[in-house]
Amino acid sequence: MTALPFATCDVFTDRAYAGNPLAIVEAADTLTTAQMQTMAREFNLSETIFVQLPDDPAHTAKVRIFFPTAEIPFAGHPTIGCAIHLAVNRNGPGDFSDLITLEEVAGLVPVMVTRTGARLRAEFTAPKLPAPHPGPADLGLIAAALGLDRAEIGFAAHSPAMWAAGPDFLFVPVAGLDALARARPMQPDWGQLARQSNESVYVYARGEDCDFRARMFAPGHGVPEDPATGSASAIFAAQLLAMGEIAEGSNRFTLHQGVEMGRASQIGLSVDCAAGALTAIRIAGSAVPVMAGHITPPDA
Numbered sequence: 001m002t003a004l005p006f007a008t009c010d011v012f013t014d015r016a017y018a019g020n021p022l023a024i025v026e027a028a029d030t031l032t033t034a035q036m037q038t039m040a041r042e043f044n045l046s047e048t049i050f051v052q053l054p055d056d057p058a059h060t061a062k063v064r065i066f067f068p069t070a071e072i073p074f075a076g077h078p079t080i081g082c083a084i085h086l087a088v089n090r091n092g093p094g095d096f097s098d099l100i101t102l103e104e105v106a107g108l109v110p111v112m113v114t115r116t117g118a119r120l121r122a123e124f125t126a127p128k129l130p131a132p133h134p135g136p137a138d139l140g141l142i143a144a145a146l147g148l149d150r151a152e153i154g155f156a157a158h159s160p161a162m163w164a165a166g167p168d169f170l171f172v173p174v175a176g177l178d179a180l181a182r183a184r185p186m187q188p189d190w191g192q193l194a195r196q197s198n199e200s201v202y203v204y205a206r207g208e209d210c211d212f213r214a215r216m217f218a219p220g221h222g223v224p225e226d227p228a229t230g231s232a233s234a235i236f237a238a239q240l241l242a243m244g245e246i247a248e249g250s251n252r253f254t255l256h257q258g259v260e261m262g263r264a265s266q267i268g269l270s271v272d273c274a275a276g277a278l279t280a281i282r283i284a285g286s287a288v289p290v291m292a293g294h295i296t297p298p299d300a
Contacts, residue, residue, distance in 0.1 A: 003294035004028065008045075011081040012228035012257075012265035012285040014119060019265045020228035020258065021290070022081040023048040028064075031297055033071065038298045040066035046223045049078035051086070054103050060086055062103040068222030074106035074166040076230010076267075076283050080122045083111035084287045088120065106166040123268070123284035128165040130238035130278070135162030135170050136196040142172055145193035146203065147186040152179040155206070156243075162197060163238040167231050169216070170197035171239040173204055177213060180205045181260050185217050185224075194220050202232045211253040212236075215260060227258030228265030230283050237271045237281045246273050 006025045013019025023043040028036065028050035040048035045068075052062040064071060065078045083100040091098055100111045100122075107127035114121050136142060142160055143150045153160065158173035170193075174180050183203045185194075193201070199220035207213040214236075216226040233255055240246050240253070251271040258265040268284035 001297055001299070003296045005292070006295050007085055007292040008290045009081045009085060009287045010290055011077040011287045012230070012267050013263075014286045014288060016288050016290050018258075018263050019285075019287070020077045020226065020263065021045050022078055022287075024051060024078075024082050024085050025049070025295065026051045028052050032300050035297050035300060036064060036066055037071070039295065041068045041222075042295075044068055044222075046226050047072070047075050047078045049082045051082065054101075056103070059101040059103055059108070061100075064105065067218075070221065071105075072167055074104050074109070074127060074231055076124075076233060077228050077285075079104070079109055079111060079124050080230060080283070080285050081287045083113050083122045083124070084120050085289070087113035087122075088115070088289075091115070119286060120288070121284065121286050123270075123282050126165060126234040126281040126283065129281065130163040130165040130235045132238075133162040133164040133168045136160075136193060141189055141193055142170075144189035145186055146172065146174075146183040146190075146201075148174065148179055148183060151175070158239075158243045161239060161242060163235045165231075165235050165238075167200065167235070168198050169200045169202045169229075169232045169235055171202050171204065171236065173243075175205070177205050177208065180213060180215060183215060185219055190219075200232070202229065202236065204236070207254075207256055210256040210266075213256045213259060215257065225261055227261060227263035228267060228285070229257065230267065230285070233257075233267045233269055234281045234283050237269065237278055240271070241273065241278060246271055246278075248273055248276075
């Protein structure tokens with residue numbers, strides 16, 4: 001079977017071996033879903049993205065994104081990393097600005113990629129706006145599942161809530177960076193919380209050198225902790241609106257993630273709001289290449 005080209009990059013960082021690593025498999029048109037899943041499990045990163053020819057030739061590529069355990073309709077760091085990878089291949093050396101249009105399961109995602117000097121940066125508009133999602137209401141269970149005291153859950157007007165826009169996340173505010181650093185999935189309470197929250201829990205606190213610092217746990221999806229979660233960062237806009245953090249017009253936030261696991265990530269979140277409702281959400285970040293090679297697909 002013909003080996004396929006692949007590359008990896010670190011996303012939401014401007015230096016290698018930080019941020020969130022991503023595997024990009026190109027020329028993936030003949031792969032079956034089962035083959036893609038097996039290859040994603042082999043890479044064993046939080047996400048692997050497979051690049052195919054677009055359904056509409058006006059677009060750049062069709063892509064499919066996989067956890068080690070399942071396919072997902074949309075994810076932020078694969079979108080950023082893949083768009084930067086494709087733009088570099090298309091434009092070569094030198095500064096550029098290029099619109100990369102990705103056909104994702106969740107919808108069409110336009111990504112503006114720029115290179116200025118050595119810095120590569122991309123920004124995409126989220127394909128869906130978040131909506132409320134039923135989730136756990138027992139603050140005692142949430143605290144126990146994270147190994148925290150009940151009094152450490154929430155701050156100011158912030159309280160836990162679930163939101164969805166393709167993927168869904170339980171957003172859990174905690175009282176400070178100390179509580180954030182101590183948070184981790186704790187059994188057996190985590191198992192109960194995971195069943196009520198579809199496994200993905202985004203824990204956040206106010207930051208010191210950023211607006212908010214976060215951690216995201218999804219061990220049931222093969223991601224014990226994610227260094228940077230672009231989809232959750234986009235959906236976080238709904239949580240911020242509900243908690244009174246977003247004003248009319250344009251809002252910008254800097255989010256840090258991955259600090260506690262030694263893979264610091266920086267995510268730019270821009271939110272447009274009109275008449276008290278979200279109208280657009282954009283996620284921005286950098287990426288750096290790390291390795292490239294060829295991978296032989298498994299038997300179909």
